[in-house]
Amino acid sequence: MTTTLETSQSSLNRKKKGRFKSLFFRLLKSKTGFVGLIIVLAMTIMAILAPYLAMYDPAKTNIMSRLLPPFWLEGGTMEHPLGTDNLGRDVLSRIIYGSRISLLVGISAVILAGIIGMFFGLIAGYYGKLWDFIIMRTVDSFLAIPNILFMLIILAVLGPSVPTLILVLGGTSWVVYARMVRSETLSVKERDYVRSARAIGAKNFRIIAKYVLPNVISSFIVIATLNVASTIILEASLSFLGLGIQSPDVSWGLMLSDGREYLATSWWVATFPGIAITVTVLGVIFLGDWLRDVLDPKIKD
Amino acid sequence: MSNPILDIKDLRVRFKTEDGFVPTVNGVTFHVNEGETLAIVGESGSGKSVTSLAVMGILPPNGEVYDGEMTFRERDLLKISKKEYRALRGNEISMIFQEPMTALNPVFTIGYQLRETLILHQQLTKEAAHKKGIEMLELVGIPDAEKVMSRFPHQLSGGMRQRVMIAMALSCNPKLLIADEPTTALDVTIQAQILTLMKNLKEKSNTSILIITHDLGVVAEVADRVIVMYAGEVVEEAPVFELFENPKHPYTHGLMASIPKIHDVVENLYSIEGTVPNPTNMPKGCKFHPRCPLADKDCMTIHPELEYINSTHAKRCIKV
Amino acid sequence: MEVVKEKIEIEEKVIMKVRNLKKHFEITKGYIKKQSSTVRAVDGLNFDVYEGETLGIVGESGCGKSTTGQLILGLLDATEGNIYFDSKDIAQMSQEELRKARRDLQVIFQDPYSSLNPRMTVEEIIGEPLVVHKIASGEQLRKEVLELIKLVGLGEHQLKRYPHEFSGGQRQRIGIARALALRPKVIVCDEAVSALDVSIQAQILNLLKKLQKELDLTYIFIAHGLPAVRHISTRIGVMYLGRMVELADRDELFVKPLHPYTHALLDSVPIPDPKLRKTHQLIEGEIPNPSNPPSGCHFHPRCSFATERCKQESPEYREILPRHFVACHHPLH
Known part of the structure; x- marks a missing residue:
């Protein structure tokens, strides 16, 4: 039964309307995917255009207007639409600027982790034997260490800064990619097309670059997108614990941490950056989910 | 003639895809008599398996029967409730698949x-x-x-x-057994055992069998009657001896000529040129005409009906 | 359709010699209490391949025919034995020597859906062997690829497409073009037509025959489908549980099989003619697990001629008639 269904399915794919055009059509059909894309685009634009969008310098304190509520509450003004924090800094401007570091850290850490994980995953999966043993046992030991504790120690030693934060986040989460890429590589390695590459006398490097890598990359992209979300949250947690982003830099996580003491009296200081994190993470997850749906069937092809 | 226990009339099945509905079974008519073995032969994409799934009422979620009649022992399979269908399956109709592991x-x-x-x-x-x-x-x-x-x-x-x-x-002593490529995944010596088993069981129990296969050898071995499917249609129907002795439709003909014979070696096999048409882009007229050696202008425009040349032998071709 | 009479040209020039070839796989189970067993996938093969012939190798699952193909291609390392090809031993070659030897030794795979890289265009797929061995590039490469794709019956306009845009038969043609790119002497066809529809199978078999004549190819045709093997082969070897049980010229094997297994195997093939419908002389029982094969002659538990000797003594593989090898204590006829 499957053969018939598959042939009719794959023959449909044969009727091709440019790869990207059809990708775009599929995106429009998936509502969540579309919403995800809009959110991610909006956040990216916000981060890039922050100096033009924000009304205030995010670090500028103003004791006179401490803890002003959002505009719709009594005492709030349109000058600070989302209110101000305990030092009188404009919450909206800080959220806009905060997106820069949150996204920068989230995306860079994922790229770093992805490259490391991809490299070791490919080596472990393709060459196997001793390489596999060494790499996978290293991965296991990384997984055995409590993540946050490990990061906190390193940050405490090296001192918190944006580059160290990226290094630490990337340096601990590569194991996820290594495991995934390794298992995908193991299955791709057994396909006949890889065997056919060996049969024509292709060298290992060529096989990895032209046969294995392109066929594991779709699942990799999907996992990576989803991980952007969890990295943003991790960065927030570290900043919340005081070892992430330091003032005068601003990130959403740091804002959460700052607002914690005022939750009872001035809820808006912590709530709005919290919402920003939630919305962004949701957007990224939607996008990742949709990517999985779109890219995965292509692997079968 | 005994009574048909399964009677399919003008069955049409389509699949919903991103590009709209794709018809895969286009007006299939056949019946299975009591105690008889009917074989449906065809290549991939012929719609033979989809037909059997439709009879079992287990089409995939994106597939639907959108026209036609299916009657099983005087019950309308398209009208009965899901619950009644479930009771029927495994009890009066049962099915065996190509890969039993799944x-x-x-x-x-x-x-x-x-x-x-x-x-x-x-x-x-x-x-x-x-x-x-x-x-x-x-x-x-x-x-x-x-x-x-x-x-x-x-x-x-x-x-x-x-x-x-x-x-x-x-x-559960079913009245009808549907076997979808039951021996395709097996080794030859094991296939021979299973085919013999099926023949023996049928003689003992008088169960009707609907066997779906691409292998004309299996057909010759077990079937009483055969329908040949191509591109979602029945192109020929005949009792097994008559079909092998006197195939009418050029497709049936080509199919038989293209199997390498174990006892009669030829230098070059007859081959049907081209490939099975794509269900989204069916040829006009006779669906077989682009691959048919007999095709002429009429075949490109006239879609032939299945016509009976005697009481049991039917073909869908205007040329022969 | 012309019927080929008995006439099979006897070419005695040996192009490949397989001697005492063995491949054993170690399988370990359990972490705490390790239990290891050995699967003797290929257990002592001896045969020659003549230049320009098609040697068919048939057998059921677990007989080791695919492993044999991979050993010949150097895709697996042999446990023991030699494969002499052009006076060099494939089984002893270094990776680098093997890479060079592959210019003369190519393969066509079974499943056209999994044997082509989905991320490469047809042009890249067919031209890649030439690039890898630095034989052609640029305009020259394009020309060669064009020639190859026409050779297998496809057109220039199909070069820029990806494999998933083709049907099974077309994909198999692409796989053949890739195998031909290096102008090899020997091609191993590993179940090359088994996954195809009947009408497409005939097209590919005809194509393979045509190419063999035009390019002086030698085929090693591995398959479980006896009719196809009979159609294309000049000689046929039958394997059972890692051993060759019989090897003979095609017609001789079909008309006068000497091994009871060969006989039963031929008899099991359903014949597409209801008039010849018969009660099979069934082989009882299952194919034994290759990790635990029966003693003596592996076939004895299923053989109706088996004697005490068959249970204990493994029969010698010998040429009991000219060009007809068999491993049986009690050959038929």
């Missing part, structure tokens, strides 16, 4: 799965079901049936699993 549940023992079927459909007690289960396994030629009852599917060989599937399918 049809057996890997986490339960053979015995458990056999008993379940019997308890569910025949309201037997657990003990009675166990006894009947062993009987069934013995019937399909499994040695050490008692032991096999406590095995898991992966502990059995492909041939044994297919025997278990058959035992399960026959355990």
Whole structure:
């Protein structure tokens, strides 16, 4: 039964309307995917255009207007639409600027982790034997260490800064990619097309670059997108614990941490950056989910 | 002539895809008589498997029967409720698949799965079901049936699993057994065993069999009557002896000529040129005309009807 | 359709010699209490391949025919034995020597859906062997690829497409073009037509025959489908549980099989003619597990001629008639 269904399915794919055009059509059909894309685009634009969008310098304190509520509450003004924090800094401007570091850290850490994980995953999966043993046992030991504790120690030693934060986040989460890429590589390695590459006398490097890598990359992209979300949250947690982003830099996580003491009296200081994190993470997850749906069937092809 | 127990008229099935509806079965008409073995032959994309799934009422979620009639023992299969259908399946109609491993549940023992079927459909007690289960396994030629009852599917060989599937399918004395490529995944010597088993069982139980296959050798071996499908249509229908002796449709002809013969070696095989048409882009007129050696202008425009040249032999071709 | 009479040209030039070839796989189960068993996938093969012939190798699952193909291609390392090809031993070659030897030794795979890289265009797929061995590039490469794709019956306009845009038969043609790119002497066809529809199978078999004549190819045709093997082969070897049980010229094997297994195997093939419908002389029982084969002659538990000797003594593989090898204590006829 499957053969018939598959042939009719794959023959449909044969009727091709440019790869990207059809990708775009599929995106429009998936509502969540579309919403995800809009959110991610909006956040990216916000981060890039922050100096033009924000009304205030995010670090500028103003004791006179401490803890002003959002505009719709009594005492709030349109000058600070989302209110101000305990030092009188404009919450909206800080959220806009905060997106820069949150996204920068989230995306860079994922790229770093992805490259490391991809490299070791490919080596472990393709060459196997001793390489596999060494790499996978290293991965296991990384997984055995409590993540946050490990990061906190390193940050405490090296001192918190944006580059160290990226290094630490990337340096601990590569194991996820290594495991995934390794298992995908193991299955791709057994396909006949890889065997056919060996049969024509292709060298290992060529096989990895032209046969294995392109066929594991779709699942990799999907996992990576989803991980952007969890990295943003991790960065927030570290900043919340005081070892992430330091003032005068601003990130959403740091804002959460700052607002914690005022939750009872001035809820808006912590709530709005919290919402920003939630919305962004949701957007990224939607996008990742949709990517999985779109890219995965292509692997079968 | 005996009564048909399954009567399909003008069955049409389509699949919903991103690009709209794709018709895969386009007006298929046939019947299965009591105690007869009907074979549906065709290549991939002919719609033969989809037809069998439609009869079982287990089309994938994106597939639907959108026209036609299906009558099984005076019941309209398109009108009965899901619950009635479920009661029918496994009881009066049962099915065996190409790869028994996918049809057996890997986490339960053979015995458990056999008993379940019997308890569910025949309201037997657990003990009675166990006894009947062993009987069934013995019937399909499994040695050490008692032991096999406590095995898991992966502990059995492909041939044994297919025997278990058959035992399960026959355990409720179905009136109709649908076998979808039952021996395709098996080795030749095991295939011969299973085909012989199916023939023997049919003689004993008078069950009607609808066998779906691409292998004309299997057809010649077990079928009483044959329908040949191409691109979602029946192109020829005939009793098995007549079909092999006197095939009418050029497709049937080509199919037979393109099998390498084991006793008669030719230098070059006859081959049907081209490929099976894509269901989204069917040729106009006769669907076979782009590959047909006899095709002329009429074939490109006229879509031939299935016409009977005698009471049992029908063909869908205007040329022969 | 012309019928080929008995006439099979006897070419005695040996192009490949397989001697005492063995491949054993170690399988370990369990972590705490390790239990290891050896699967003798290929257990002592001896045969020659003649230049320009098609040697068919048939057998059921677990007989080791695919492993044999991979050993010949150097895709697996042999446990023991030699494969002499052009006076060099494939089984002893270094990775680098093997890479060079592959210019003369190519393969066509079974499943056209999994044997082509989905991320490469047809042009890249067919031209890649030439690039890898630095034989052609640029305009020259394009020309060669064009010639190859026409050779297998496809057109220039199909070069820029990806494999998933083709049907099974077309994909198999692409796979053949890739195998031909290096102008090899020997091609191993590993179940090359088994996954195809009947009408497409005939097209590919005809194509393979045509190419053999035009390019002086030698085929090693591995398959489980006896009719196809009979159609294309000049000689046929039958394997059972890692051993060759019989090897003979095609017609001789079909008309006068000497091994009871060969006989039963031929008899099991359903014949597409209801008038010849018969009760099969069934072989009882299952194919034994290759990790635990029966003693003596592996076939003895299923053989109706088996004697005490068959249970204990493994029969010698010998040429009991000219060009007809068999491993049986009690050959038929």
